[in-house]
Amino acid sequence: MPSLVVLRIDNMPAGNSTRAWQPEMVDELEKRWSRTLSWEEYSPLCERMTELRTQLRRERGVKGPRMFCRHCNEVHEMELGPVTIRSVLFALKKRGLLTEAELNAMDVEWRRYRSKHRLDGGGRRRVEQIAAANSHSPSSLESRDEN
Numbered sequence: 708m709p710s711l712v713v714l715r716i717d718n719m720p721a722g723n724s725t726r727a728w729q730p731e732m733v734d735e736l737e738k739r740w741s742r743t744l745s746w747e748e749y750s751p752l753c754e755r756m757t758e759l760r761t762q763l764r765r766e767r768g769v770k771g772p773r774m775f776c777r778h779c780n781e782v783h784e785m786e787l788g789p790v791t792i793r794s795v796l797f798a799l800k801k802r803g804l805l806t807e808a809e810l811n812a813m814d815v816e817w818r819r820y821r822s823k824h825r826l827d828g829g830g831r832r833r834v835e836q837i838a839a840a841n842s843h844s845p846s847s848l849e850s851r852d853e854n
């Protein structure tokens with residue numbers, strides 16, 4: 708039944724960051740993460756996670772979600788946006804490394820720090836992103852649940 712297929716694609720939580728995390732990424736995160744990390748130190752961690760995710764998805768032939776593209780005005784497969792600091796925090800909570808209360812406190816702290824320093828979801832200054840942002844990926848699939 709084609710209608711069911713369409714419904715399923717439309718309802719697909721493409722931006723659901725936890726779905727985009729492969730178990731190996733969380734293992735790697737657990738090895739590299741510590742409670743004493745500064746927000747600056749989360750940026751290379753995010754970049755490493757994005758790199759690892761790209762590698763694992765390629766190895767496994769995982770396709771990106773099909774979404775409406777504002778550049779082409781049509782639906783096609785999208786690359787996932789880079790792993791965000793917020794997504795890292797939720798992954799840490801899921802692994803049991805942060806409690807619910809710690810996650811909430813860090814989430815608030817990160818949001819304040821981010822807006823104060825005008826950073827993107829990965830903790831980099833927005834101006835540095837402009838050159839890299841000229842791609843076919845949506846602004847950031849992973850930050851759809853943010854703000």
Ligand SMILES: [Zn+2]
Nearest residue numbers: 776778779843
């Ligand atoms: Zn496009």
